[in-house]
Amino acid sequence: MGWMKAGILDNRSATDVINDLGKETFSAGPLNFVRVSGGYAAVPIDGWGQLLLYRKDLFREKGLPMPDTWDRILKAAEALHNPPLIWGFEAATDPGETYTCQMASN
Numbered sequence: 475m476g477w478m479k480a481g482i483l484d485n486r487s488a489t490d491v492i493n494d495l496g497k498e499t500f501s502a503g504p505l506n507f508v509r510v511s512g513g514y515a516a517v518p519i520d521g522w523g524q525l526l527l528y529r530k531d532l533f534r535e536k537g538l539p540m541p542d543t544w545d546r547i548l549k550a551a552e553a554l555h556n557p558p559l560i561w562g563f564e565a566a567t568d569p570g571e572t573y574t575c576q577m578a579s580n
Contacts, residue, residue, distance in 0.1 A: 478515040489513030532560075 555562030
């Protein structure tokens with residue numbers, strides 16, 4: 475956690491708050507996202523939203539259902555993947571970016 479190492483986040487205080495409230499107060503994803511050796515770098519918010527944007531027209535053309543489950547997302551990614559014209563799925567890959575860390579923790 476770069477912000478913790480830079481002194482921006484106070485992991486001792488965050489860990490005390492999480493322990494006082496109880497770990498069961500938080501969802502596993504956000505809690506695991508802020509976990510560091512010996513505690514937590516920050517108190518997570520109640521959650522975060524993730525968007526999956528897709529083109530309905532392309533889904534209709536391929537007869538694909540709405541991508542509302544992981545299996546449907548994978549099926550659509552495989553069906554639509556036709557580089558260099560179109561990539562079936564795009565995901566965050568920069569390990570230094572917060573969004574990538576969020577994606578990996580879900």
